[in-house]
Amino acid sequence: MKKLILFCLCLLPAALMAQDASNMIPQKNAVKDTANQRDLIDIGKTLFHINPHAPRIQREKKIYFSILPVPGSVPGGAGRALITSTTAATYLGAKSTTNLSSVNFAPYWNLKSRFGLPLRSSVWLKDNTWNIQGDIRFLVYPQYTWGLGSSHSNNDKTLVDDNFIRFYQSALKQVTPYFFAGFGYALDYHTGIKSDDPTVNLTQFTHYNYGTKGSSVSSGITFNLLYDTRNNSINPLPGAYANVVYRANPSFLGSDNYWNSLYIDLRKYVAMNPSKPNQQNTLAFWSYFWTVFNSDAPYLDLPSIGWDPYNRSGEGMDQNRYRGKSLFYFETEYRRDITANGLLGFVAFTNINSVSGSGTLFTSWHPAAGTGLRIKFNKGSNTNIGLDYGFSKGYDALILNVGEAF
Template identity: 55%
Template sequence: MVSSFKAPSDSVPQKDLIDVFKSVFKPNSKNVPTDRQPRTGKVYFSFLPTASTLPDGGGKMFITSTTAGFYAGDHSTTNLSSITFTPYFNFNGRYGLPLRSNIWLSDNRWFIAGDTRLMVYPQDTWGLGGDQPESNRTRVDYRYIRFYQSLLRQIRPYFFAGVGYNMDYHMRIVTPDDAPHLGELSGYTFGTSWGQNSFSSGMTLNLLYDTRNNSINPLPGCYANLIYRVNSSLIGSTRPWQSVYLDLRHYVALNKANKQQQNTLALWTYFWAALDRGVPYLSLPSIGWDLYNRSGRGVEQNRYRGQRLWYTEAEYRRSITRNGLLGFVLFANMTTVNEPDTKRFTYFHPAGGGGLRIKFNKTSNTNIAIDYGFSKGYSSVRLNLGEAF
């Protein structure tokens, strides 16, 4: 089963950039459909090439984002599946090749999630806790490979359970010769030795409750995801350690009488905790390193890191045009990590901003998202295909 919320057939045809393109280059064609209906097996592509600035201090970069949305079963009983490939590179020796997938099999009987990445950094870090000064900024250079895969079975409508495998491999972790070593900066022992490799290999237990039918642009509904991870030396982990990740989201339709136009309040919070002392430094909870790297708009990635992290965000989403081509969002978020000495959440860091939405593909409901976020002493622009959450 899928969410009962469906866009109605209404008097104002919905429009996207594909329609705009056709109207410009085929103005006399009478056979071009203005409304495309979803079909099983058909793939709906969205593509965004751009030059911008990495949101985490990485400098100027070139990025392309390609999202493929498709239905692996009848669209009335099967959620929209998606595969996203977002390669990027800059001219300072940094690049990434992330490939993410969310596959819903026919009638949502099975859900397969994947996240594979090859990344070459440098990236900045500030140490542990929520009160580290800007002067602590230190560049860390390393290579990173991630391989996450999970398979979940539907237990009852909207509720899934399953297992997975998570692998994080951080290689050749170094800091500049004139900067303190990572262990000196953070006062943390594990995964901070100069030139060290850190290999984490673990099995996961996954519980999922999801009433959305489109993760690219969620309609009103609920989402809850619990991931318990156990890393063991028996499957190659450098050190045994455990973690828990709880992600909660709720989407509220503010104008149910007019479902044609977006008018939604989206709420998101997640709690991420390392349950052992042996977690490598670069695997500790850190802002911007959530499951999809979408948290902390207006905050520099890695700015706050600790053994536990709590994040919350609210976003208002609204259509500008009745045909759905343009929209806007307003958002505010808050980040806190526990202090290394007291283990308490002491410092709370707010951020906020707004953004423009341009409908790229109305069949998969994929938007081009252009967001400006800011916090104390920092601001950035983010470009994405699909919503932040």
């Protein structure tokens, strides 16, 4: 395991230093004219006979809203639910020097006793001097589990009741252009942990002794490194992204047990037709490695598919299907406009993961694939509504999202 971690860390600077950042992102010194683009806001103005203004140009200090209230299903056994995803995006400085800040609030309620209030934010201060990241959640959130590793079949699962509070906050200071370093605080607090089936002992089912009954608390400090040449995380333009988060959870901060973790996230976006920057034709790659170093990390805080920071990995798989002490993930996605005005587009994706627990990492692989439709909701922030169909062994689903998966 130590050799694998060292190998990943060695690859990180090599992959980033080998690239010329000036050639990886569009030139920011020009204000993008979206007059020839179409989105659902334009269509709404036409249907309701709202007089259009002068051709719309992206302006600084403007807030772009995207709201999507829909019925749907929530991962983890909550059944049908009412979901409202609201994204607000704005520039806090000149677009030529400042990335797009975004806040997403996506509450859900299944009209019974299960609900969630997640709020995520990424705020870029003027001239990208600081990046402030936040992740706050209050969830009454049952989720299926299959134990550690991949030895359980799809039907060999149990529903775990869990009340969950998360509070993550970090601040990263710009060190050099595109490179940031900082620290933060992370709290994961689980209560009411038990199997929904009274005949199932969760500790025996998972063969894991920590955080499988009652409650668990993980309270720690994070050390963060970030390299980001994208200027829009909602719909990334060609560029690169690398994020390294080391987390230490000492008992004096309130953790039940002392444990550490490492999360390494690498992404690359390649423009397939750079001569037409206003048209989507992109090949995107995403990989992450997530591991814990101590054997007593709480069960629900172990690396698990679909539990990356933005809960977007493993599309086409049931969330939490694979959990272990280490997880490796890789995804490739092709994104392309269907219409010249950018209103409609499509994606095709495939992903694969390997998890330790019932065996050694990289000895068992779990693939998924799918495709989807894109509808431009707000061309000012380049926000899409995505309707994807994904499938894997024993599972398939329709997924509705605001923004791209990564």
